[in-house]
Amino acid sequence: MSAHPVQTASNDWLAICPASAIPLLGARVVRTALGNVAIFRNQDDQVFAVQDACPHKGGPLSQGIVHGLTVTCPLHAWKIDLDCGEAIAPDQGCVARYPVQVRDQHVYLSLTPLPRTTET
Amino acid sequence: MEKQKLVMIGNGMAGVRTLEELLKLAPDHYEITVFGAEPHGNYNRILLSPVLSGEMTLPEIMLNDLDWYRDNGITLHAGRKVVGIDRRQRVVTADDGTVASYDRLLLATGSNPFILPVPGRDLPGVIAYRDIADTETMIATASAHRHAVVIGAGLLGLEAANGLLLRGMNVTVVHVGDWIMERQLDRTAGGMLQRSLEAKGMRFLLAHHTSELVQGESGRVAAIRFKNGDSIPADLVVMAAGIRPNIELAKAVGIQCNRGVLVSDTLQTFDPAIYAVGECAEHRGVAYGLVAPLFEQAKVCANHLAQFGIGRYTGSVTSTKLKVTGIDVFSAGDFSSADGTEDIVLHDPGLGIYKRVVVRDDKVVGAVMIGDTADGSWYFKLLKDQQDISNIRDHLLFGQHGLGDVGHKGETVAANLPDDAEVCGCNGVCKGDIVKSIKGNGLFTLDEVRKHTKASSSCGSCTGLVEQILASTLGGAYQTTQSKDKPVCGCTHLSHGDVRTAIREQHLLSALQAMKVLDWKTPSGCASCRPALNYYCLSSWPHEATDDPQSRFINERAHANIQKDGTYSVVPRMWGGLTTPGELRAIADAAEKYAVPTIKVTGGQRIDLLGIRKDDLPAIWADLNKAGMVSGHAYGKSIRTVKTCVGSEHCRFGTQRSMDLGVKLEKMLFDMYSPHKVKLAVSGCPRNCAEAGIKDVGVIGVDSGYELYVAGNGGIKTEVAQFLAKVKTDEEVMEYSGAFLQLYREEGWYLERTCHYIERVGLDHAKAQVVNNATRRRELFERLLHSLQGAKDPWAERVEAERTSALAREFQTLEATA
Ligand code: SRM
Ligand SMILES: Cc1cc2nc3c(=O)[nH]c(=O)nc-3n(C[C@H](O)[C@H](O)[C@H](O)COP(=O)(O)OP(=O)(O)OC[C@H]3O[C@@H](n4cnc5c(N)ncnc54)[C@H](O)[C@@H]3O)c2cc1C
Ligand code: SF4
Numbered sequence: 001m002s003a004h005p006v007q008t009a010s011n012d013w014l015a016i017c018p019a020s021a022i023p024l025l026g027a028r029v030v031r032t033a034l035g036n037v038a039i040f041r042n043q044d045d046q047v048f049a050v051q052d053a054c055p056h057k058g059g060p061l062s063q064g065i066v067h068g069l070t071v072t073c074p075l076h077a078w079k080i081d082l083d084c085g086e087a088i089a090p091d092q093g094c095v096a097r098y099p100v101q102v103r104d105q106h107v108y109l110s111l112t113p114l115p116r117t118t119e120t
Numbered sequence: 121m122e123k124q125k126l127v128m129i130g131n132g133m134a135g136v137r138t139l140e141e142l143l144k145l146a147p148d149h150y151e152i153t154v155f156g157a158e159p160h161g162n163y164n165r166i167l168l169s170p171v172l173s174g175e176m177t178l179p180e181i182m183l184n185d186l187d188w189y190r191d192n193g194i195t196l197h198a199g200r201k202v203v204g205i206d207r208r209q210r211v212v213t214a215d216d217g218t219v220a221s222y223d224r225l226l227l228a229t230g231s232n233p234f235i236l237p238v239p240g241r242d243l244p245g246v247i248a249y250r251d252i253a254d255t256e257t258m259i260a261t262a263s264a265h266r267h268a269v270v271i272g273a274g275l276l277g278l279e280a281a282n283g284l285l286l287r288g289m290n291v292t293v294v295h296v297g298d299w300i301m302e303r304q305l306d307r308t309a310g311g312m313l314q315r316s317l318e319a320k321g322m323r324f325l326l327a328h329h330t331s332e333l334v335q336g337e338s339g340r341v342a343a344i345r346f347k348n349g350d351s352i353p354a355d356l357v358v359m360a361a362g363i364r365p366n367i368e369l370a371k372a373v374g375i376q377c378n379r380g381v382l383v384s385d386t387l388q389t390f391d392p393a394i395y396a397v398g399e400c401a402e403h404r405g406v407a408y409g410l411v412a413p414l415f416e417q418a419k420v421c422a423n424h425l426a427q428f429g430i431g432r433y434t435g436s437v438t439s440t441k442l443k444v445t446g447i448d449v450f451s452a453g454d455f456s457s458a459d460g461t462e463d464i465v466l467h468d469p470g471l472g473i474y475k476r477v478v479v480r481d482d483k484v485v486g487a488v489m490i491g492d493t494a495d496g497s498w499y500f501k502l503l504k505d506q507q508d509i510s511n512i513r514d515h516l517l518f519g520q521h522g523l524g525d526v527g528h529k530g531e532t533v534a535a536n537l538p539d540d541a542e543v544c545g546c547n548g549v550c551k552g553d554i555v556k557s558i559k560g561n562g563l564f565t566l567d568e569v570r571k572h573t574k575a576s577s578s579c580g581s582c583t584g585l586v587e588q589i590l591a592s593t594l595g596g597a598y599q600t601t602q603s604k605d606k607p608v609c610g611c612t613h614l615s616h617g618d619v620r621t622a623i624r625e626q627h628l629l630s631a632l633q634a635m636k637v638l639d640w641k642t643p644s645g646c647a648s649c650r651p652a653l654n655y656y657c658l659s660s661w662p663h664e665a666t667d668d669p670q671s672r673f674i675n676e677r678a679h680a681n682i683q684k685d686g687t688y689s690v691v692p693r694m695w696g697g698l699t700t701p702g703e704l705r706a707i708a709d710a711a712e713k714y715a716v717p718t719i720k721v722t723g724g725q726r727i728d729l730l731g732i733r734k735d736d737l738p739a740i741w742a743d744l745n746k747a748g749m750v751s752g753h754a755y756g757k758s759i760r761t762v763k764t765c766v767g768s769e770h771c772r773f774g775t776q777r778s779m780d781l782g783v784k785l786e787k788m789l790f791d792m793y794s795p796h797k798v799k800l801a802v803s804g805c806p807r808n809c810a811e812a813g814i815k816d817v818g819v820i821g822v823d824s825g826y827e828l829y830v831a832g833n834g835g836i837k838t839e840v841a842q843f844l845a846k847v848k849t850d851e852e853v854m855e856y857s858g859a860f861l862q863l864y865r866e867e868g869w870y871l872e873r874t875c876h877y878i879e880r881v882g883l884d885h886a887k888a889q890v891v892n893n894a895t896r897r898r899e900l901f902e903r904l905l906h907s908l909q910g911a912k913d914p915w916a917e918r919v920e921a922e923r924t925s926a927l928a929r930e931f932q933t934l935e936a937t938a
């Protein structure tokens with residue numbers, strides 16, 4: 001499993017679960033001080049972490065279907081790009097992304113949100 | 121590998137659409153060069169009419185601006201006309217001397233307007249109506265002159281006349297025929313249309329033959345004279361008397377032409393290096409003059425240019441729609457009253473409504489409509505799909521909505537809707553938004569509108585209305601897809617039928633395997649195709665295929681319905697709507713224990729516990745299991761409920777034991793997975809208290825046995841179930857219903873309810889398998905029982921897995937530790 005290289009203070013990382021606890025093309029939910037965070041794993045074994053709340057009406061993205069770099073929200077089928085956190089057109093909105101990585105078969109999450117990738 | 125060279129001559133709608141399709145399939149295969157005689161990018165020619173009438177502006181109708189060519193690495197020579205092709209050296213030459221060599225050449229030169237060979241045809245002020253330059257000339261003339269004459273009362277002529285009228289000119293339409301639009305309309309409809317155009321101020325001279333255009337003192341045209349000697353003033357003459365495929369260049373270099381450039385079903389000319397699409401091409405004797413067929417050609421042509429070599433173009437049925445705001449005209453197919461055809465006509469001169477549907481051998485072959493064209497796209501679909509209409513013939517003329525619909529306050533005529541009327545109730549999209557998006561984004565299909573506006577992308581009940589808006593905005597350029605050939609989704613070009621056949625023939629056992637073998641365009645599909653593939657594998661190969669939970673919608677993955685706040689609802693099964701004190705007590709206990717906020721009796725005769733946290737699901741299921749209750753599958757594309765009435769067990773009118781039979785049916789079908797949800801009902805007598813008339817399978821007890829009804833639906837669009845058969849015993853009811861449902865499971869497309877499936881294949885097809893052929897019925901029934909063998913309660917399975925496997929604890933929220 002690989003995750004995007006991210007800059008974060010090393011003491012920031014929180015241990016979450018064994019990598020095998022996230023199903024391929026699936027997700028798990030983590031309760032955090034910042035609300036629920038969804039950790040996804042896609043076909044290519046990449047992991048992503050985003051706020052578990054759809055920019056549309058707050059639907060739990062963790063419960064959606066994962067495909068490519070995208071998750072389809074279970075409530076009204078908005079598609080969210082997990083890599084940049086943006087909704088796919090024609091929908092507009094974005095979710096907060098968090099650094100996540102897999103070390104020694106274990107998943108670690110940081111709660112310092114990544115910067116937005118596009119301007120609004 | 122060095123790229124091959126593709127040169128395209130003609131930068132119009134058909135050609136550029138071919139390039140777009142090609143870039144989607146093989147973006148790097150060719151180095152592309154385009155020559156266009158007009159000095160513009162590619163624009164939406166059909167919207168020249170609203171530009172002329174002042175409803176739109178030129179920048180709004182551009183489809184591909186110059187950036188598009190640059191971004192796709194296409195060399196565009198705009199404003200350069202190709203004058204020569206050297207087929208031996210494979211080089212084309214333009215009028216300014218530019219040359220380009222090719223490996224493949226695409227001719228897309230469109231048509232030339234037909235100019236009447238009368239004296240004065242070259243005078244200033246005499247023009248055709250084909251391109252931006254013509255439109256600009258008309259707009260300029262309208263501000264300086266008074267009298268306009270349009271020759272030809274076809275679609276183009278009437279749209280030109282309407283535009284000039286709105287620009288303040290005095291407009292007369294001259295036509296050789298006895299009524300207007302005679303190629304699209306019958307005499308009655310033509311007369312009605314003429315009267316409504318006259319009411320707007322247009323004047324008509326029918327059966328008039330032009331003999332001369334007369335020059336005035338200024339040097340420009342001043343009058344038009346007819347063979348009968350009459351003449352009228354004319355400062356502007358627009359020739360709209362037809363088009364001729366533009367084949368000059370092809371003919372000059374010896375490419376076989378008839379009326380148009382001759383092409384095969386792969387859009388190849390007699391020179392295999394040269395293809396032709398669009399109005400310049402003649403395919404099986406037809407040169408088309410509307411956009412929809414040209415786009416179909418573009419698709420096939422691109423496929424062959426990309427060297428995929430699949431797909432053949434076999435011709436198109438066309439429909440037309442006049443784009444004059446406030447006037448609704450629709451026509452499609454053949455309505456010449458040939459032998460063996462029957463006319464079904466509704467004519468209300470008072471309301472200005474005329475509808476004529478022409479039927480041959482129980483199929484629609486043509487339709488003409490004036491005034492109320494709401495159902496044009498529906499008739500056109502029936503026509504293209506060659507659907508058997510014998511079952512709906514008695515209300516065919518009342519339209520699709522005559523078949524029952526709710527949700528739009530009875531408002532079904534798109535043309536009458538104001539811009540701020542809400543069309544899509546699920547996504548809050550108004551008519552104005554849709555029209556704006558169609559025009560602004562150059563949309564042509566329902567799917568494109570769904571993608572851009574979300575309209576009709578949720579429950580789909582406004583699909584008909586959106587199709588009408590497309591049709592009235594685009595005229596004949598609106599493409600209804602033949603439902604049979606429609607791809608499953610954007611991840612593939614294969615249709616549901618193709619995919620299903622492949623899964624059966626190639627023994628494909630999982631959604632992921634199917635995507636790999638069938639060359640899916642996306643690595644892991646999407647939320648539309650994966651659930652469909654998963655279903656097709658499981659239903660084709662019971663006990664063999666692997667279920668992929670991640671290819672199921674969350675409700676099926678969690679065995680519960682997700683709610684708007686992310687909690688879930690739990691609906692235990694109550695067989696046939698019956699329950700016991702013990703079950704009720706267990707439900708009450710569970711509700712208290714898990715602090716269930718809402719308890720509701722559902723429309724399906726059972727009890728719903730709403731607002732349960734996902735983490736609690738396995739525990740509440742375990743409790744319900746202990747009381748002998750199992751999943752109600754209220755969440756699944758599966759057997760839902762079998763509603764029953766009290767029946768002869770208690771009721772003074774009852775003729776059959778409906779509760780008992782309902783419970784037996786529900787137990788037989790337990791855990792049945794299907795293309796969409798399945799609901800049954802059993803009533804004990806024809807008073808039908810269980811509402812069997814709107815169920816996928818409805819059973820009505822009568823004194824001598826049971827009547828079976830199928831393909832009813834009480835949801836988005838109410839469909840009354842159709843009579844299937846009359847049987848005597850409970851066992852027969854089970855066998856017939858089971859066989860029917862198995863047929864649906866094997867042939868229905870994913871997310872097609874039984875009513876849509878039967879609408880597609882016809883009830884006769886189902887009767888032939890289930891009623892008239894006892895062997896086939898038994899086979900179907902046995903296959904159903906085989907696939908249901910050993911069905912387990914998904915709740916119990918889940919509870920068990922929670923105890924035994926680590927991954928199975930997936931319902932639990934994780935905690936973060938530092
Ligand atoms: C709970 C219930 C309403 C109620 O409180 O009575 C219900 C609730 C939902 N219905 Fe229904 N339907 C319920 C009876 C019905 C009925 C009546 C019936 O079954 O007799 C119908 C019309 C009959 C029919 O289906 O032919 C009905 C027609 C629909 C439709 C339209 C289906 C169609 O083909 O047109 C949908 C949308 C869909 O399935 O795509 C739908 C979808 C839904 C969903 C599942 C929406 C969703 O996907 O989340 C609702 C879940 C609500 C939730 O938050 O849990 N529901 N729904 C009923 C559950 C019955 C049961 O015991 O299982
Ligand atoms: C006003 C108007 C309204 C219409 N309304 C509708 C409607 O409502 N519905 C509908 O379905 N259809 C409508 N049509 C018809 C539709 O626009 C045409 O069917 C469609 O544009 C044809 O596409 P094409 O690519 O074959 O030809 P075109 O779009 O005409 O493109 C051909 C291009 O090739 C160029 N060309 C020709 N020869 C050469 C050469 N030797 N070298 C370089 N370039 C060359 C031409 O300049 C032209 O730009 C309408 C047409 C008009 C004019
Ligand atoms: S329960 Fe059914 S009718 Fe009611 S809001 Fe939900 S989907 Fe609509």
Ligand code: FES
Pocket residue numbers: 054055056057058059073074075076077078
């Ligand atoms: S809440 Fe996600 S699509 Fe509506």
